[in-house]
Amino acid sequence: MIRTALLVFACATTAQAQPSPQVFASLASDLDADGDEDLAILSGTYGAQLTVLLADADGNLSLALQTPALIGSGGPSETPSLSVTQQGSLQITSSNYGIGRRKWEAVLTIAFRKSNFVLAGLTWSEFDSLTQDSWRKCDINLLTGVRITETVDETVRQILPEPAPQLDSLSEESVWNFCAP
Ligand SMILES: [Ca+2]
Numbered sequence: 001m002i003r004t005a006l007l008v009f010a011c012a013t014t015a016q017a018q019p020s021p022q023v024f025a026s027l028a029s030d031l032d033a034d035g036d037e038d039l040a041i042l043s044g045t046y047g048a049q050l051t052v053l054l055a056d057a058d059g060n061l062s063l064a065l066q067t068p069a070l071i072g073s074g075g076p077s078e079t080p081s082l083s084v085t086q087q088g089s090l091q092i093t094s095s096n097y098g099i100g101r102r103k104w105e106a107v108l109t110i111a112f113r114k115s116n117f118v119l120a121g122l123t124w125s126e127f128d129s130l131t132q133d134s135w136r137k138c139d140i141n142l143l144t145g146v147r148i149t150e151t152v153d154e155t156v157r158q159i160l161p162e163p164a165p166q167l168d169s170l171s172e173e174s175v176w177n178f179c180a181p
Pocket of ligand 1: 029030031032033034035036037038054055
């Protein structure tokens with residue numbers, strides 16, 4: 001069932017206009033902790049968007065989430081990836097070490113809370129390859145609101161007022177803004 005769904009999804013996305021969206025990664029795991037294996041797909045062109053299909057007890061998959069692009073799809077040889085944490089949350093990792101001066105890597109942690117998928121955590125690191133000591137790191141727990149940013153000069157701990165945002169309300173820009181200076 002999951003393999004068939006992935007093939008149908010891949011054919012549907014590659015049939016669209018140029019530049020063709022592609023499937024960057026897919027992963028089968030129980031994402032809503034009901035005991036049935038679900039399917040997550042990361043796809044897009046310049047940005048990676050997340051699709052989640054949840055399985056019922058008979059193994060039938062239904063669309064539970066389809067986000068806008070949440071994060072850049074990175075350098076040409078750096079494919080965004082999906083993984084699952086020990087707690088069962090989904091993680092999207094994307095990076096750009098290949099193009100331009102600004103190098104970056106981001107990890108988005110997505111949790112299932114109160115029947116919704118939310119952005120629960122975000123880590124971001126970046127540096128300018130032509131400027132010494134220009135690195136900057138950001139680590140946010142969006143369930144608690146704690147944001148820690150680090151540079152060569154300082155570490156700053158803040159509390160953000162917003163709760164964990166639902167994923168379909170986000171964009172690449174709004175995800176970045178959580179970590180913006
Ligand atoms: Ca499940």
